[in-house]
Ligand SMILES: Nc1ncnc2c1ncn2[C@@H]1O[C@H](COP(=O)(O)OP(=O)(O)OP(=O)(O)O)[C@@H](O)[C@H]1O
């Protein structure tokens with residue numbers, strides 16, 4: 147089973163504003179809402195890929211209840227704890243004239259250490275060595291800074307494979323517990339290592355160093371429309387991005403994480419994983435908002451993926 151952990155979910159409100167201008171009145175031309183937050187997005191995509199997951203995390207208030215009922219309606223299995231306060235609403239502004247995606251994310255609810263411990267205990271009682279645990283996104287206020295270290299270590303001790311998708315200090319903390327796989331983008335990896343990373347070769351070298359230093363099994367570095375670099379102990383592959391019409395790039399990274407988790411569970415080869423992840427990433431940017439792409443679209447993109455060993 148794949149478990150996804152979203153400690154700070156969000157209702158994603160995606161609006162289209164042609165020629166978005168600061169310091170002016172902007173008019174929305176279309177709007178949609180989706181239950182979101184990184185782990186929740188991963189669960190939505192896993193379902194489209196024919197896999198099963200348990201989406202776990204923390205919700206609050208009417209927004210939290212709306213997210214839970216949307217996920218239940220989609221047929222997802224969930225394990226959420228409710229806290230005081232209101233789950234955040236994150237605004238995603240698509241400007242089709244300037245081809246920009248702007249994220250305005252609220253901080254979210256405040257949680258206590260007790261609620262985090264309760265959720266962790268409940269998950270630890272279920273997770274086995276056959277399982278994959280995806281931990282992604284920001285943490286709610288009140289969480290200890292080392293939460294991703296503690297959680298990664300705890301799931302690892304159960305023998306589960308932990309996929310960590312976080313950035314900044316959260317990623318730094320989690321790395322110390324040697325996750326099985328991490329998926330930073332090239333900017334996040336660059337910030338972590340203090341290097342400007344442009345080429346697949348530079349990215350591959352830095353990722354390999356990180357794997358050695360922290361005992362990480364695999365690193366996948368996404369590069370937006372330029373594709374991704376997949377580094378394992380014995381092979382490194384660069385996959386080009388697919389040229390597709392862009393609806394919204396929000397959640398593209400989450401869809402890649404979903405494809406990586408499903409590939410891991412199904413024991414796919416690295417080449418099969420690269421093909422699936424690239425096609426899933428591209429199919430999801432074709433969608434508006436943070437809705438998950440249909441597998442039929444992914445299927446049409448699979449044969450178009452171009453990659454090379456580096
Ligand atoms: N414009 C695009 N065209 C085609 N594919 C894209 C585009 N943007 C992203 N992708 C695909 O999605 C993958 C992940 O994208 P990206 O590197 O932007 O992730 P990310 O920075 O983690 O995103 P986010 O945090 O918004 O989820 C890329 O490796 C690529 O396969």
Ligand SMILES: O=P(O)(O)OC[C@@]1(O)O[C@H](CO)[C@@H](O)[C@@H]1O
Nearest residue numbers: 156182183184236251283284397
């Ligand atoms: O504030 P965080 O937790 O870093 O990111 C939250 C978020 O931007 O990530 C997802 C896209 O990856 C969205 O569904 C959600 O709004």
